[in-house]
Amino acid sequence: MKVILKNLMVNYPYFIAAILFIIGALTVLTRNNLFKKLFGINIMESAIFILFVGGANIRNGIEPILNESEVGAVYVNPLPSALMLTGIVVSVSVTAFALALIVRLYESYGTTNARRIAEIRNELTTK
Amino acid sequence: MNLKIKKLFALAVILMSVYMIIMVVAELPPYGEPNNPVHNNVSERYINDALHDTGVPNMVTAIVFDYRAYDTMFEAIVLFAATLAVVITLKRWKKAGDNK
Amino acid sequence: MKDFILKHIAAIILPFICIYGFYVILHGHISPGGSFAGGIIVGLSFIAFITIYGSRKGHAQMPDKVLVFMESYGTLWYGIMGMIGIFKGVPFLANKLAGVNLGAPWALSSGGLISLIGIGVGIRVTSTIITLFFTMMEDES
Numbered sequence: 001m002k003v004i005l006k007n008l009m010v011n012y013p014y015f016i017a018a019i020l021f022i023i024g025a026l027t028v029l030t031r032n033n034l035f036k037k038l039f040g041i042n043i044m045e046s047a048i049f050i051l052f053v054g055g056a057n058i059r060n061g062i063e064p065i066l067n068e069s070e071v072g073a074v075y076v077n078p079l080p081s082a083l084m085l086t087g088i089v090v091s092v093s094v095t096a097f098a099l100a101l102i103v104r105l106y107e108s109y110g111t112t113n114a115r116r117i118a119e120i121r122n123e124l125t126t127k
Numbered sequence: 128m129n130l131k132i133k134k135l136f137a138l139a140v141i142l143m144s145v146y147m148i149i150m151v152v153a154e155l156p157p158y159g160e161p162n163n164p165v166h167n168n169v170s171e172r173y174i175n176d177a178l179h180d181t182g183v184p185n186m187v188t189a190i191v192f193d194y195r196a197y198d199t200m201f202e203a204i205v206l207f208a209a210t211l212a213v214v215i216t217l218k219r220w221k222k223a224g225d226n227k
Numbered sequence: 228m229k230d231f232i233l234k235h236i237a238a239i240i241l242p243f244i245c246i247y248g249f250y251v252i253l254h255g256h257i258s259p260g261g262s263f264a265g266g267i268i269v270g271l272s273f274i275a276f277i278t279i280y281g282s283r284k285g286h287a288q289m290p291d292k293v294l295v296f297m298e299s300y301g302t303l304w305y306g307i308m309g310m311i312g313i314f315k316g317v318p319f320l321a322n323k324l325a326g327v328n329l330g331a332p333w334a335l336s337s338g339g340l341i342s343l344i345g346i347g348v349g350i351r352v353t354s355t356i357i358t359l360f361f362t363m364m365e366d367e368s
Contacts, residue, residue, distance in 0.1 A: 007153040029137040059159035066184035077170040078186035093209030100216040182329030183338040196320040
């Protein structure tokens with residue numbers, strides 16, 4: 001138990017990412033409002049970005065831009081930053097399209113509650 | 128009642144995954160060490176050869192626009208398609224004979 | 228919005244934000260930042276202009292035709308730059324292999340295709356952000 005707590009203290013960025021991921025998953029699972037579900041998905045994406053960029057870090061390392069004035073400096077890993085740049089753009093696209101779909105749903109059904117929308121659809125199809 | 132059972136079920140699932148994730152985080156290599164398995168020969172190659180291969184000192188830009196340029200091109204196409212989809216979904220198209 | 232102070236402060240600040248965005252786009256290969264971040268800064272300065280001065284003035288500054296042009300040709304620009312490799316007989320999107328002059332490192336014109344592609348991507352990210360905002364915003368009137 002003591003070892004686990006010590007490891008959690010050392011790995012605090014991963015721990016924060018895990019906590020954020022769980023908050024996002026709980027939001028997606030328990031909220032009925034579609035906007036809040038979308039916020040939950042965004043929080044989960046931020047958790048993944050923190051996990052990757054935190055894993056790339058080195059203590060006392062400098063940013064991955066070649067700098068001839070600092071000889072023998074340790075550069076942090078540039079690959080996860082580049083991958084997460086792609087991830088951020090895809091997350092922006094997904095968020096924009098989801099927002100457009102939610103606005104359309106609100107215009108058709110008059111509500112953003114997922115449960116209410118399912119009820120209305122049920123009534124329409126069983127009629 | 129049904130709603131409460133569903134929320135309790137979600138909470139149970141989340142608690143189980145909390146336990147799992149905390150165990151995984153405790154097993155990960157220590158944060159910020161230079162000998163972690165993440166910093167393998169791939170990142171060494173990028174750090175040492177980026178200036179020689181691309182002529183650009185910013186390694187992230189070198190990876191995004193040169194080593195993985197094909198990936199970035201399709202990422203740009205994803206953004207284009209998302210914009211197209213949003214415009215098609217939300218724009219008020221004028222119908223023929225509908226003079227508003 | 229009819230706020231005297233907001234309008235006059237924005238008139239002073241917004242040009243500098245826009246210029247800073249162009250700086251980040253153009254220096255993406257030698258300093259922190261890049262074309263995605265710079266494009267979003269330029270787009271956000273236009274969004275601030277539209278929210279403060281109203282969508283009619285915003286449409287006058289950024290007509291739909293200009294936005295569509297930037298969006299589509301910014302995406303096509305990437306493919307055109309990639310075709311240089313094909314014409315030289317090397318793989319698609321090759322930079323050093325295609326014999327492009329890389330220039331001196333740490334200079335603004337270094338990097339061959341990288342800075343050219345970066346400018347195109349910055350322009351199309353700007354137009355994407357503005358298009359999304361125009362489409363999602365409620366029409367006044």
